[in-house]
Each structure stands twice: as C-alpha cells, then as structure tokens.
Amino acid sequence: MCVCIDSRGVKLNDVTLTELLELAPAADFSADHFAMRGCILAQPASALPLSTLRISPQKCLQRYAVTTASGEEMVLVLTLELAEALEPKYRSVRVVTRWFLRSIKGEPAEQGVPEYPARQHGPEAVVQAQLEALA
Numbered sequence: 001m002c003v004c005i006d007s008r009g010v011k012l013n014d015v016t017l018t019e020l021l022e023l024a025p026a027a028d029f030s031a032d033h034f035a036m037r038g039c040i041l042a043q044p045a046s047a048l049p050l051s052t053l054r055i056s057p058q059k060c061l062q063r064y065a066v067t068t069a070s071g072e073e074m075v076l077v078l079t080l081e082l083a084e085a086l087e088p089k090y091r092s093v094r095v096v097t098r099w100f101l102r103s104i105k106g107e108p109a110e111q112g113v114p115e116y117p118a119r120q121h122g123p124e125a126v127v128q129a130q131l132e133a134l135a
Helices: 017-022 033-040 123-134
Strands: 046-056 059-067 073-089 092-108
Touching: 033 073, 033 092
Parallel strands: none
Antiparallel strands: 046 059, 059 073, 073 092
16 A cells, blocks of 8 residues: 655545556656566565655655565655646546656665575575675
C-alpha cells in the first residue's frame, strides 16, 4: 500500500502499487532494473513503507522496503509529482490536480558485497561478489 497526499498535504486513502502504476503517464515514466524486478514484472511479496519526503509543493519521494516473490530484498524510491489532469464529468471534462508517478528507482537492501550468494541478494550483488573473489 502507498500513502498519497493531496495538494494541501491531506492524507488520502491508501492506494495499491498497481493503482499508482496506472496513474503513470507512459511518456514521462522511468523505471530501473530494480523497479522492473521488484514491482513491474511481478507483484512484490511484501512492501513496507519506510519514509515520505515532500521535496516541494509539487514533488514527493516515498521509500519502500520491498521483498520480491523470489526473495530478493530491495529499497524502491517512488517519485510522485502533482500535476493537472483532465477528468471526465457529466457531458464534459474538468481540470483536477492529482499525483502522478514519474519514476521508480531501486537499490539493494544491504549495502556492500555479500559474502555468499543468497535469495535476498540481487543479481548485481552476486556478480560483484564473484568479480571481487576472482580479483
């Protein structure tokens, strides 16, 4: 679940990650390989909110500790921006202000190189450990 706030800073109903992804305009959305593995290609097994930081009145960052279905642990940072959008209204449209998901970036849950491969380590960390062992 994600916590969303409106333009006045009032907490709105919790929304799911799937609902946030539906709000992401395709042209402006970016996601890295952590985001692809963690929430886009498959639903996460668990997601724990870590923090929310309001950078400006129109921009907000939310951090989540995510565990994938395969057991990999990562931290995802969602960038949300407040923008105007058209919303259907009876026989017309109206302009509303709402939060849009602009990007998802990730990082490993544990920093550094793991001593041994395990499910909670991502492929990048395992390859880095192998390279350091061969050096």
